[in-house]
Amino acid sequence: xxxxxxxxxxxxxxxxxxxxxxxxxxxxxxxxxxxxxxxxxxxxxxxxxxxxxxxxxxxxxxxxxxxxxxxxxxxxxxxxxxxxxxxxxxxxxxxxxxxxxxxxxxxxxxxxxxxxxxxxxxxxxxxxxxxxxxxxxxxxxxxxxxxxxxxxxxxxxxxxxxxxxxxxxxxxxxxxxxxxxxxxxxxxxxxxxxxxxxxxxxxxxxxxxxxxxxxxxxxxxxxxxxxxxxxxxxxxxx
Amino acid sequence: xxxxxxxxxxxxxxxxxxxxxxxxxxxxxxxxxxxxxxxxxxxxxxxxxxxxxxxxxxxxxxxxxxxxxxxxxxxxxxxxxxxxxxxxxxxxxxxxxxxxxxxxxxxxxxxxxxxxxxxxxxxxxxxxxxxxxxxxxxxxxxxxxxxxxxxxxxxxxxxxxxxxxxxxxxxxxxxxxxxxxxxxxxxxxxxxxxxxxxxxxxxxxxxxxxxxxxxxxxxxxxxxxxxxxxxxxxxxxx
Numbered sequence: 001x002x003x004x005x006x007x008x009x010x011x012x013x014x015x016x017x018x019x020x021x022x023x024x025x026x027x028x029x030x031x032x033x034x035x036x037x038x039x040x041x042x043x044x045x046x047x048x049x050x051x052x053x054x055x056x057x058x059x060x061x062x063x064x065x066x067x068x069x070x071x072x073x074x075x076x077x078x079x080x081x082x083x084x085x086x087x088x089x090x091x092x093x094x095x096x097x098x099x100x101x102x103x104x105x106x107x108x109x110x111x112x113x114x115x116x117x118x119x120x121x122x123x124x125x126x127x128x129x130x131x132x133x134x135x136x137x138x139x140x141x142x143x144x145x146x147x148x149x150x151x152x153x154x155x156x157x158x159x160x161x162x163x164x165x166x167x168x169x170x171x172x173x174x175x176x177x178x179x180x181x182x183x184x185x186x187x188x189x190x191x192x193x194x195x196x197x198x199x200x201x202x203x204x205x206x207x208x209x210x211x212x213x214x215x216x217x218x219x220x221x222x223x224x225x226x227x228x229x230x231x232x233x234x235x236x237x238x
Numbered sequence: 239x240x241x242x243x244x245x246x247x248x249x250x251x252x253x254x255x256x257x258x259x260x261x262x263x264x265x266x267x268x269x270x271x272x273x274x275x276x277x278x279x280x281x282x283x284x285x286x287x288x289x290x291x292x293x294x295x296x297x298x299x300x301x302x303x304x305x306x307x308x309x310x311x312x313x314x315x316x317x318x319x320x321x322x323x324x325x326x327x328x329x330x331x332x333x334x335x336x337x338x339x340x341x342x343x344x345x346x347x348x349x350x351x352x353x354x355x356x357x358x359x360x361x362x363x364x365x366x367x368x369x370x371x372x373x374x375x376x377x378x379x380x381x382x383x384x385x386x387x388x389x390x391x392x393x394x395x396x397x398x399x400x401x402x403x404x405x406x407x408x409x410x411x412x413x414x415x416x417x418x419x420x421x422x423x424x425x426x427x428x429x430x431x432x433x434x435x436x437x438x439x440x441x442x443x444x445x446x447x448x449x450x451x452x453x454x455x456x457x458x459x460x461x462x463x464x465x466x467x468x469x470x471x472x473x474x475x476x
Binding site for chain 2: 049051052053056068069070072073076077090091095097098101102104105112116117118120121133136137140145148151152155
């Protein structure tokens, strides 16, 4: 089966968590909005008055007749169908998903650093507020989230190589993506953070070295980081 | 098995989504932080250096040896173990969960109306920003989210009574809780919204009339709405 991924083509954004899972699983997929149909294919899905399960927002994955949205939900689905992405036990699946939902929470706080008032308003109209939010994010929130993932690695009874058990899961790919995004958006702050994130950085490097991930990151399928959820505004980086 | 729920005792908050599911399922549970152990029981779990699956934040559900956190993840677990809370098919379970994750997104935006800069700062120190965020929330975001749930009911092939299929699921209980919270926090705005939310309001009323939900809401187990995720500041209600 060939999956269809629907996500805005202008930045990696939330779609990247899904792309990394599809790539690592070696799954066949079409990144629809980057092809001839363009972003209108997404708008059509969002505006449909006839779908039984209308999605609220992308990313959206079409898997045969199934339409699955919400990043973490898509990964939950992929984890159940690709044994290389998630454990088989209920406890393992729930723990992996729990960590992924904390990734979701983190991404919303990243988004809020440059759009504290609303995603509907332009960055230029909320710059002063962004400085306040980003300062708190770098002082309190980012260290709390990143330190949490470091602690999960440290407390993993199977060792600190992966977040869940002794094998890679989709949430390791997501943590890799967070490190990539933080280095892009907050290079100075992230450099300082990394001193206390040895296990997170080692996991990032191990994921980066995986043949399928490395091939993907070097391919044109990878969209370079730009104005998406992770954004580089030098004034927001301490 | 008697579940243990861990959530801050001072407001319904995110814990309420879990309580409603436990109550509707007729499950036996201990609301630990409201008992003799108090909120310290939560702090102990959060600070543990020995847990194999350390939670990031409450709500946390202890189910035998299993420790499950993240509201939507707890509901995913409960839905799999109580047939009155979720469909059995994979497609049904994913769709219910997808809607629940949109509830999660909505709750974060509710929180941001009174804490736009950071949850770490006091409301008093971010009042002017709150007015801007709340105005956008009431003009754009809340109508978008609530209108989405109305459309999901409208497009449900099994009819508009429930969000998923022809039977109640946990996400119906969550939507009931959102209506309760919005009426508390934004009474004027919500009154106006409800004119366009006939199906959502009918679902709220049907949930409120369910014997277990009605008994719960009238019991001391229900914490009255106060300064939690939903907060009533007259200045933020248009």
